[in-house]
Amino acid sequence: MIARALKLPRLRFNGLVGGIVVAMLLFIAIAGPWLAPYDPLKLDLMSRLKGPSPAHLLGADEFGRDVLSRLMYGARTSAWIAFSTVAFAIFFGVIVGVLAGFLRGWTDRILMTFNDALLAFPGLLLALGFMAVFGASRNGIIIALGLAYLPVVVRVVRGAVLSIREREFVEASRVMGNSEIITMARHVLPNCVAPITVLATTMFGWIILSESALSFLGLGVPPPAPSWGNMLATARPYISQSPHLIILPGLCISITLLGVNMLGDAIRDRLDPKMQS
């Protein structure tokens, strides 16, 4: 609707808004320490649970820590976790999925049996299990969530590869004399990009939410370091007293998800050769 009012094509509107949101997120994540008005760990018991005021623009939390500063530092943690986890899951998921889909036979059977066994557990449960192994640290979370979401990526990539490998241009590449690896890299993989992009942006959302769920269970980013997830989690007892403690990190998560999904849509359309003239 807004896009129509601005007379922008849907694609460009998505790309524009999504791009701005993601760019802002990245900027805050990188420049947060310099922008933040306070040290996010500094206690100020006088302004405990206070709402927005000139001293604390977005209020203060149960220990009187400045919410704005915590959100900025939290952006850094959350963005880092989400991006790294998506990169981790996509990277290994594509390798495994392409191998399974392209080589078929026993490779496929063994990989997929293992993969389907993992897929049977809810992602969060799996992540909890891995957390028990890796410990509650930032890298621990990345590996645990990455492994937990890996089976989904493998499934999607394998499906895309299976449908593309039957197309005749793949056979044409074989008749040309290209090796299987070149055929895979040049003709199969690039045509799987669209579903992978969609999955990656969707996963971004899942991971931010999973991270808050883990924090809620006390297995996320260990306090007192801020992340959007653990801010949400620790604010729960004060929900009626100081709703801004829940609303603000929640809003950050929603806006980020919206932006990432819009950008993902735009990227997917951009990568579709049919959308280019």
Added chain:
Amino acid sequence: MTPQSDVPSPILEVDDLSVQIGPAGNKVVDGLSFSIAPGDMLALVGESGSGKTMAARAVLGLLPPPLIVTPDSSIRFRDTELTRLPPAAMRKIRGARIGMVFQEPMVSLNPSMTVGDQMAEGLLLHQRLGKAEIRDRCLAMLERIRIHEPTKCLAAFPHEFSGGMRQRIMLASVMLLKPDLLIADEPTTALDTLVQRDVLDLMVELTTENQTSVLLISHDLGMVSHYVRNVVVMHKGVAVEQGESTQVLQGPKHEYTKRLVDALPRRSAGGARADRAGEPLIELRDIVIDYPGRDGLFKKTAGKRAVHGVDLTIGKGETLALVGASGSGKTTLGRAIVGLVQPTSGAITFRGQSLLDQGAAAQRREMQIIFQDPYSSLDPRQRVEDIVAEPLKLYPTMDRRQRAERVKEVFSEVGLGPEFARRLPHQLSGGQRQRVAIARAIVRRPAFVVADEPVSALDMTVQKQILKLIRSLQERHGFACLFVSHDLGAVEQVADRVAVMENGRIVEVGARDEVFDAPKHEYTKRLLDAAMLLDRKFAGVQAVKAKAVAV
């Protein structure tokens, strides 16, 4: 408009029908008028993009969204004006009184419903009948269309049937409602020659019995002239010519109709080129190809033997056509030669050297393949010049400049201007895509090319151009070609020799004229009989057979 069939009041009268893309858009159908008398057949003939399908859909009120019928168009069915009918009333007519058969039998039946349920669907919707009665009618209809074990068929799912069978079932379920008008949109285009004949014969039989009128939509003027008395030839949304099919075929008046008639398959002048089979390029000895069975979760599916011991020789520079119905193993055999399928046993030699050994890669590079479907044989993400240049990357002796030159040269050989170089496949038409596929196949100057149904996905006039192109390239570069096809018309135009394949065996091999004029094997005779080729004695003139087309 059609005075010869005006005697009884027409069942369908289309007057000045125009279909537009949106209220202000281009017209895809422009001022089309025709009428069909009760029990009569009329054909709309044209190539893809001519608007023939949209005209038919307009009759049913099934135009895809941006398209609309212009307000001054009129479609009268009996005494009802269809263009102004509310949707609910239209639904009562659709199916019950106007039936439709679609082109793709593979997708027009719901794969998750049994044949019985699908046949019953229309009856349930439009007639008040008991379960037993519906079942009886379905069974009677299946018996009528000569399907084995009709009771079993009712409980079977569509995937258990071949394309031809599905199309018969589709036809049966539409005719079950005894509609007044049947719209058949390219009902046999996706089918083999033999099956095509069966399905069309059945359609004529069923509609004649029920006094159903038929609006047949087709791109194949030759086929149409066998069955239909009146044709309307469409080109770019406009009816360029209409009249009796024999007259249109014999004396086309409009420029476009002339081109269309001209594109009908006809034997190339001067007969086959001199028999060059003297020097064999490729020899197949006793080739057997099995498809492995699958180890399912609960049962093992048995393997299937696709090719049973085939011997075949392809000479240098000759075109050998491999002809047969789908499932005869002809495509499998072609793929085995280029190495896409491994034969179970037997020997393939290329210039006397075995191709089945390790290290035949160098020989393989002298062979190429052109696929049937130009929409799936080009990588959608590659630009045309990259597609054509790719095979040269495996040519170590050429440097960058030589490659670029070769690509340019091949572009002009296949008749693509330099402006196509930077385009993506989806920006090209079917014929242009097939030219790119041909360019890719010949860019390494191969000694042998397999052409797997290279024209069957294309329009008639484009088919003709592509066949000409293949032939002229062959003359220039002297590569041998295995031309795999079920289309005898195309084969007649390009082949030097013809091999006929049935159920994995080659039943007849011979020079083209021998096979076409004096077929020895029973199967070849049937195939030729069904092919509805133009009568060869009078160039381009087809006498309408005595086939009873009821008036």
